[in-house]
Amino acid sequence: MARRSSGGPRYPRSARVGETLREIIAEDLVRLDDERLAFVTVTGIDVDPELNRAIVFFDSLAGEEGDEEIIEALSE
Numbered sequence: 001m002a003r004r005s006s007g008g009p010r011y012p013r014s015a016r017v018g019e020t021l022r023e024i025i026a027e028d029l030v031r032l033d034d035e036r037l038a039f040v041t042v043t044g045i046d047v048d049p050e051l052n053r054a055i056v057f058f059d060s061l062a063g064e065e066g067d068e069e070i071i072e073a074l075s076e
Helices: 013-031 064-075
Strands: 040-047 054-060
Touching: 013 040, 013 054, 054 064
Parallel strands: none
Antiparallel strands: 040 054
């Protein structure tokens, strides 16, 4: 009978992919030279179980008033 090694806690694959995406997006936001994205923080990502889509959650010092401008910058 095969035994699993207990190498630590097991997380769903979608959670692991979400965390990896969060790190990549956060790093790329730092590299972009866009004033509108200067104080944007990626707070979380929800990935669907099929790993086809993800929802990115962010926050910024601009508050809700600056959300449209941030979304416009990200769309570009």
